[in-house]
Amino acid sequence: MTSAPPATVGPRGYVVADLGGTTLRLGRTTDGALDTASVRRIPTEGIGCHRALPPQALQDRIVDQLVGELEQYLRSPHGAGADAVGVSFAGPLTKNGTVLAGPTLWGGAAAPLPIRDILTRRLPVPVVVANDITAAAWRYAATESDPFCLITVSSGIGHKVFRHGEVLVDDAGHGGEIGHWRVDPREDAVPCECGGRGHLGGIASGRGVLLAARRAADDDPRGFASSALAVPAAHHPSGITNQALAQAVRAGDPFATGVLSTCLLPLAQAVNCVFTAIGIRRYLFIGGFATAVGPDFIRLLGDQLTRLGCFGIDEPQIRDMLALGAADDDHCLIGMARMIAHTLPATAGTGGDR
Template sequence: MSILVFDLGGTHLRAGAWVDGRLQAIARLRSDTVRGAGDFMPRLERAVSDLAAQVMQGAAPEAVSMAVPGPVHDGMVERLPSLVGPSYEGGVDFAALARRLWPGAPVSVCNDLTAAGHLYVSRGHPDFGVLTLGSGVGGKLFIDGRPLLGRLGFGGEIGHWRVPGAPPTACDCGGKGHLSGLSSGRGALRLAQWRAAHDPDGFLASALAGPCRGDARALTPEDLVTAFHAGDAWAAASLAESAEHLGAAIAALGLAAGLEVFFLTGGFAVAAGEPFRAQVAAAAETYAWRTGQDWNEGVRLAAADEEPGLLGAGWFARAMA
């Protein structure tokens, strides 16, 4: 079965041709191409259409499946802060968009982490949590192979939990001190910038000061990750704080649902890599009740080339067929 799959994230828009559990082709476009003044919907539709043309090469899809970064209800996404920002208040009917572009093809729309979770279900994991660290923090819990979503699809939006006592860094939704504003790619950067403002001497003595010429506002997540892997103490301390907030959240989720496995996905998680994963696991163990659970084994990092959003969108469509 050939399924046209999309993973429409806050950093990149991706499309793929999914055939029997494998991606035959992938195309990418930066998400900032759809942002800007005025109605973003025509830009989004054009981007989706262009990506599809690249991966399908003129062939008609047997089905279309879209994974999107927000709560989904009946094909409608109620909020899209990581993609279009906090000011957009209207819902986006992705199902209608897909049916308009590919009339007659069955259409599935789900949250991007719901999609990623279906990939891990297809690999034999019935009970687990999956979190993405990219432009924001998304998360879903799966029990018996099914995501816990709630009536309106808002289940798992742990990224918009306000972390008690945390610095008031900005979240894409407009809130302050949310987990997404602390532990995602954008959040870790904002936390580093907040720390630089409160520890200017320490920041200027770090390896991070060079790339931005001493102006933390010019830093990028890539700068932060590079300094972290190079062993810079200030960058390491900043990412350790991001990891601690994330690990505390995972510990709470694990204790609440009785889960022992959590997958970390997303561009920032993969870029920060094994050292960051180990910090998150250690933080989860610190914040959790000691029940004999092996957090280091249970917190797992997605492979760099795994594409869980795209692959999972195909498995989601297969499950809904």
């Protein structure tokens, strides 16, 4: 008797979404490849757009937006026939898919959000949820042979360590939130959107650097007036933007470069801490702000890290540890698709075996 040939599995299509503090992205992947023409980008209905609203109202608004956009996308030609949905979320999640906080989304304290349960009830296909940097790490796991630390520098700062096929994070959602490490213990330290003060993310994120640039322009009007930032800001510190700041750093403007360099010192301390604690030798940087600044971001961070020193390695080795990720904003979408393929059984039925 001959055995039957193994069943073939057709192309796996997933709808993937990345809910960030600034932008909600949705797209379609087939066997891990992102269809760039399918990607939609919508401003997130969170604290960035509605700063006056209380945290719980913002959380409710964001959930309504996410569910509505996914339902609409699944009905569109791009979403039709999807095998599963994956959502990456800018905040710590427990193993059972409950979001514990969303500082860059709704700011301060709100109720724990069982986002996987909500999406599972509302959507007709299996759902996988993950922290955004956890999802993004799966993109780079395909190309990085050694353990690595992925750090995003955008609206906030987050990180994840990927080692031996898994992201190192606690089942209760702890870990990977280095943006909320308190690097400035002063009582009047810079506030963080989570409600704390002196956190790394409030100082070295895109939003943190922008606030620092505006403060520096107020404190040093002469330096600001001679900076490349002055004209696009109409000579008002409040007119400085992240885009102009990144462009000025790329052009070598001393004022903008000085601001960024100062803000990167605590980020260099964070890298130093991770290296010293667990010996990770590879640090990849993604996120809108880091990508916008480009290679100068890595150069300035390397300057600060070499000044600090890393125990046991020399300057070339220190600089060699730092690199930019891909120059796009698709990290979470691509990584989420790979995470779904790793998480869901390969034989899951099209359209909704739960």
